[in-house]
Amino acid sequence: MAINFRELQQRLFGSRDDGLTPVTLDRRRIFILPSRAGLLFALTLVVMLLAAINYNLALGHALVFLLAGLGLVGMVHTFRNLHGLRITPGRCAPVFAGETAEFTLLLDNDRPGSRYGLMLEAEKGLSTSSSVGGGNQASVGVPVHAHRRGWLPLPRTRLSTRYPLGLFTAWSYLQPGMRCLVYPKPLPQALPDGLWAAQGSGNGSGGQEDFAGFRERQTSDSLRHVAWKASARDDGSRPLLVKLFAGGSDSQLELAWSATDPTADDETRLSVLTGWVLAADQGRIPFSLSLPGVNIPAGNGAAHRQRCLEALALFRT
Amino acid sequence: MKSSQPDPLSREQTPWLFAAAVVTTLPHTLQQPWWLSAFGALLFAWAFLLWREDRRLPGRWILLALVVAGVAAILADFRTLFGREAGVATLVLFMAMKLLELRSRRDATVIVMLGYFLLLTHYFHSQDIPTGLWLLFALWVVTAALVRLQAATMPPRENLVQAGSLLAQALPFMLVLYLLFPRINGPLWGLPADAFTGQTGLSDSMAPGNIANLVRSGEIAFRVRFDEVPPARQQLYWRGPVLENFDGRIWRQATRPASPERIEELGPRIAYEMTLEAHGQRWLLALDAPVALPADAKLDGRLAALAPRPVDKRQRLRLSSSPAYRLNTAESPLSLSDNLRLPANGNPQTRELARNWQAQANGPAEVIARALRHFREESFHYTLQPPLLGRDGIDDFLFRTRRGFCEHYAAAFVVLMRNAGIPARVVTGYQGGEMNPRDGYLVVRQSEAHAWAEVWLEKRGWVRVDPTAAVAPERIERGIVDALPAGEPLPAFLMRHGDWLRDLRHRWEALNNAWNQHILGYDTQRQRDLLSRLGFEVDWRQLIIALGLACAIVLALVTAWSLRQRIRPAPEIRLWHRAQRRIGIHCAPGETPLAFAARLRAADPALAARFDPVVRHFLLARYAPDNPTSLAALAAAVNRLPRRRIA
Numbered sequence: 001m002a003i004n005f006r007e008l009q010q011r012l013f014g015s016r017d018d019g020l021t022p023v024t025l026d027r028r029r030i031f032i033l034p035s036r037a038g039l040l041f042a043l044t045l046v047v048m049l050l051a052a053i054n055y056n057l058a059l060g061h062a063l064v065f066l067l068a069g070l071g072l073v074g075m076v077h078t079f080r081n082l083h084g085l086r087i088t089p090g091r092c093a094p095v096f097a098g099e100t101a102e103f104t105l106l107l108d109n110d111r112p113g114s115r116y117g118l119m120l121e122a123e124k125g126l127s128t129s130s131s132v133g134g135g136n137q138a139s140v141g142v143p144v145h146a147h148r149r150g151w152l153p154l155p156r157t158r159l160s161t162r163y164p165l166g167l168f169t170a171w172s173y174l175q176p177g178m179r180c181l182v183y184p185k186p187l188p189q190a191l192p193d194g195l196w197a198a199q200g201s202g203n204g205s206g207g208q209e210d211f212a213g214f215r216e217r218q219t220s221d222s223l224r225h226v227a228w229k230a231s232a233r234d235d236g237s238r239p240l241l242v243k244l245f246a247g248g249s250d251s252q253l254e255l256a257w258s259a260t261d262p263t264a265d266d267e268t269r270l271s272v273l274t275g276w277v278l279a280a281d282q283g284r285i286p287f288s289l290s291l292p293g294v295n296i297p298a299g300n301g302a303a304h305r306q307r308c309l310e311a312l313a314l315f316r317t
Numbered sequence: 318m319k320s321s322q323p324d325p326l327s328r329e330q331t332p333w334l335f336a337a338a339v340v341t342t343l344p345h346t347l348q349q350p351w352w353l354s355a356f357g358a359l360l361f362a363w364a365f366l367l368w369r370e371d372r373r374l375p376g377r378w379i380l381l382a383l384v385v386a387g388v389a390a391i392l393a394d395f396r397t398l399f400g401r402e403a404g405v406a407t408l409v410l411f412m413a414m415k416l417l418e419l420r421s422r423r424d425a426t427v428i429v430m431l432g433y434f435l436l437l438t439h440y441f442h443s444q445d446i447p448t449g450l451w452l453l454f455a456l457w458v459v460t461a462a463l464v465r466l467q468a469a470t471m472p473p474r475e476n477l478v479q480a481g482s483l484l485a486q487a488l489p490f491m492l493v494l495y496l497l498f499p500r501i502n503g504p505l506w507g508l509p510a511d512a513f514t515g516q517t518g519l520s521d522s523m524a525p526g527n528i529a530n531l532v533r534s535g536e537i538a539f540r541v542r543f544d545e546v547p548p549a550r551q552q553l554y555w556r557g558p559v560l561e562n563f564d565g566r567i568w569r570q571a572t573r574p575a576s577p578e579r580i581e582e583l584g585p586r587i588a589y590e591m592t593l594e595a596h597g598q599r600w601l602l603a604l605d606a607p608v609a610l611p612a613d614a615k616l617d618g619r620l621a622a623l624a625p626r627p628v629d630k631r632q633r634l635r636l637s638s639s640p641a642y643r644l645n646t647a648e649s650p651l652s653l654s655d656n657l658r659l660p661a662n663g664n665p666q667t668r669e670l671a672r673n674w675q676a677q678a679n680g681p682a683e684v685i686a687r688a689l690r691h692f693r694e695e696s697f698h699y700t701l702q703p704p705l706l707g708r709d710g711i712d713d714f715l716f717r718t719r720r721g722f723c724e725h726y727a728a729a730f731v732v733l734m735r736n737a738g739i740p741a742r743v744v745t746g747y748q749g750g751e752m753n754p755r756d757g758y759l760v761v762r763q764s765e766a767h768a769w770a771e772v773w774l775e776k777r778g779w780v781r782v783d784p785t786a787a788v789a790p791e792r793i794e795r796g797i798v799d800a801l802p803a804g805e806p807l808p809a810f811l812m813r814h815g816d817w818l819r820d821l822r823h824r825w826e827a828l829n830n831a832w833n834q835h836i837l838g839y840d841t842q843r844q845r846d847l848l849s850r851l852g853f854e855v856d857w858r859q860l861i862i863a864l865g866l867a868c869a870i871v872l873a874l875v876t877a878w879s880l881r882q883r884i885r886p887a888p889e890i891r892l893w894h895r896a897q898r899r900i901g902i903h904c905a906p907g908e909t910p911l912a913f914a915a916r917l918r919a920a921d922p923a924l925a926a927r928f929d930p931v932v933r934h935f936l937l938a939r940y941a942p943d944n945p946t947s948l949a950a951l952a953a954a955v956n957r958l959p960r961r962r963i964a
Contacts (some may be wrong), residue, residue, distance in 0.1 A: 037423075037426045040426065040427075040430055041430060041433075044430045044433055044434055047434070048433070048434060048437050051437060052437065052440075053501050055401075055440075055441060056502075056630050057437070057440040057441070057444065058444060058836060058837040058838070058839060059440045059444045059448070059449055059452070059836075059837065060437050060440045061495065061498070061500075062491060062495055062836075063436060063437055063440075063452065063456070064437070065490065065491040065494035065495050065498065066456070066484070066487055066488070066490075066491040067433060067487075068490060068491075068494060069486075069487030069488065069489070069490025069491050069494070070460065070483060070484060070487040072487070072490055072868070072872055072875075073483050073486040073487045073490070073875060074483065076872070076875055076876045076879055077483065077879060079876075080876075080879050080880055083880055084880070084883075110883060110884050111882055111883060111884065112882060112884055113882065114471075114475075116467065116468035116470070116471055117467045117468050131468070131470060134884075135884045161467075162467050163464075163467040163468055164464045164467055164468070164479060164483060165460075165463050165464065165467070165483070166422075166426065166463065166466055166467050
């Protein structure tokens with residue numbers, strides 16, 4: 001009979017709180033075990049004790065006993081380094097799939113002494129360390145790889161420390177109810193001509209009349225659109241620039257699900273749309289977005305961009 | 318700060334590990350071969366330069382070659398890698414090598430653990446107070462390096478304070494463990510041959526110059542505390558090996574086993590406790606004549622007390638002696654004839670002289686008196702620097718040089734007696750001692766080493782005769798410094814110093830003695846004594862339980878103490894909380910003071926009227942802190958509140 005160990009762990013040590021309010025670490029939340037260095041230390045002490053007995057070294061006994069005491073004190077202080085620490089969930093800025101999300105946690109230390117060597121790990125092999133001064137607060141970004149678009153919840157996070165002696169590891173599991181919005185991974189593609197709204201200048205090339213600025217050339221851009229003079233102003237280390245034209249004050253783009261390659265899978269089509277949204281936003285071209293079931297009227301600016309990206313991130317999830 | 322495997326060390330952590338390596342290996346330069354110190358210093362300098370220049374550490378093959386070279390050198394020098402000295406040398410070598418391989422936190426941990434172990438090895442050579450203090454300092458440095466590994470960004474000062482504080486908190490555990498941890502008397506396994514080197518003490522033979530050399534050592538041979546009044550100095554003959562075989566130059570112990578002594582005690586006994594330093598031989602140097610010995614000790618048939626095993630560590634002994642005694646009035650003829658034997662040839666003048674005395678005198682007592690008078694009246698000198706003697710050493714001494722130390726006088730006297738037909742033998746040991754007024758211990762040093770004679774007389778048995786007393790009575794009455802002629806160069810520790818200096822020395826030695834007695838001398842026996850005095854049944858199981866309990870109590874205390882520390886809220890906040898406790902109604906989380914006051918007004922207008930000033934003064938004290946009187950006004954307002962209402 002297979003026991004789902006992870007689930008058991010979650011149930012035992014997981015959500016004791018609603019994940020929104022600050023959590024103060026107390027003795028029921030903190031676990032402590034000797035570290036590998038601690039085991040080496042214990043082994044060293046045993047050998048030292050044997051030597052002290054064998055050679056009848058009174059001070060050797062004293063040294064071994066002092067070190068044994070040091071180990072115990074180290075255990076108390078490792079525990080103490082977490083005890084009473086208050087953790088408040090912070091914010092998490094949205095990221096694109098493939099990037100690393102950073103979940104901000106606020107660590108409050110209401111003790112006069114500093115707490116060093118605090119290690120936060122939400123994903124195996126991806127950790128961050130921090131320290132909090134006495135009576136102070138520190139904010140730590142817990143890194144998590146964002147693989148897929150949609151909501152990324154912060155996995156159970158392990159807050160651990162070995163300070164001060166490294167002989168023991170004390171840890172606690174945090175389960176703040178935080179989530180991070182992950183936008184689809186943008187696919188850089190030129191804005192196809194067919195997306196211009198059929199109004200204002202009337203035909204598809206209408207967007208080439210009023211100069212609106214530059215953007216970096218993407219591989220799919222025609223060489224005819226490269227702004228050679230502007231590109232030459234740089235030393236050539238940067239990508240070529242492409243002139244952007246606005247087809248007039250009322251010219252706008254209609255970014256639609258239907259405009260994407262119907263043979264590609266949904267995720268790719270979302271990625272293409274995301275790339276378009278970014279390109280249009282960069283070119284300060286007003287655009288509308290229509291997905292099956294979602295219609296966002298034409299707009300401009302950061303809030304509009306965010307609204308569109310959010311819609312793409314959460315499409316059919 | 319993303320971490321990557323395997324946990325690399327930061328540049329700021331390395332110097333702390335260098336310091337840990339240096340403090341733990343440095344004192345070993347006093348003992349280990351010079352080439353090892355030089356090699357270690359070279360490796361350290363290399364590691365330091367690489368660190369300073371921020372360069373890459375040497376590759377695996379270079380390190381391997383260095384290890385092989387170092388181990389080969391140790392093998393060539395010590396012929397082994399094990400045993401005490403070679404083992405320590407190997408550890409020192411590894412410590413130096415590890416500095417060139419200091420990449421990750423794991424390497425650093427190995428350095429710290431090796432450092433802790435090396436600290437222990439210092440005690441092979443010395444366990445005195447300065448060593449203890451140095452090691453405490455070294456322990457501090459190594460622990461600071463260990464803390465550094467977990468907190469790379471910590472300010473150095475705080476780091477040192479933290480390490481010191483951790484060690485201070487470990488002290489109670491050490492005390493408990495030291496007192497209660499069941500002590501096992503070592504060794505657990507056979508000690509390597511070099512376990513006890515460099516111990517000084519009497520040897521089991523006596524050649525001219527032996528004792529004079531020993532006297533130059535200021536080391537303490539043993540300490541004695543008498544239960545009652547100490548006997549007079551002239552009675553303090555501490556008996557070591559008795560030497561009966563003479564080959565013309567060297568005196569040796571007899572190999573023939575002797576029958577047990579018959580001692581008649583003629584006076585009261587003197588009981589005392591002796592703390593004997595390790596000297597690598599079996600004799601216990603009891604006061605003449607020992608009548609009560611520790612259970613496992615015995616007399617060797619010649620009144621010398623022997624331990625069952627060589628004294629390889631400091632020992633505490635309970636002894637009793639009877640200064641007035643009669644020994645073996647009925648001695649076996651075999652023993653008597655042994656103590657008359659002389660080499661067939663040699664020293665003819667001595668033989669001649671002794672035979673003359675024997676012919677003229679009426680009985681042995683007169684011969685003895687004649688010999689002592691000879692030493693006293695002829696121009697004999699007592700000196701630490703006697704001239705060299707030829708083949709007929711006794712003749713040379715008695716008739717030519719006439720300058721000698723106690724061993725010369727004892728040897729010449731015994732040869733004279735044997736020639737005159739009186740059984741006689743040489744006894745070596747110590748004579749005298751210095752009373753330390755600070756702690757009441759009599760200190761006997763190697764400089765008090767002495768040799769005297771014993772003759773066997775009808776009806777009186779073996780009688781002690783000290784010819785040195787005839788030449789230099791001051792030696793017996795006051796000690797060696799007074800006995801040696803003025804102008805003779807003295808070892809520094811024997812020189813006469815001002816009173817304050819002597820007092821200082823007494824204090825220092827009393828401190829050392831206390832250290833030896835109470836700290837180093839805490840053994841199975843003392844542990845048992847202490848616990849039974851505290852009313853414990855002494856049994857290792859109970860000891861373990863007591864130990865566990867004591868450790869748990871200390872651990873609880875340390876934990877409680879360390880978790881208790883909290884930042885006190887500002888005074889106005891504390892007053893604000895006190896006000897709420899006083900009225901028994903509490904401000905909800907997220908409720909502003911003004912909202913709280915409004916809620917109160919709706920619930921209980923009378924109380925609210927008295928609470929309003931508290932709110933006003935609290936807000937003033939909190940948000941307009943420049944006004945110094947607002948805090949006092951707040952305190953006054955809180956004090957005017959009615960006591961907690963019983964709802």
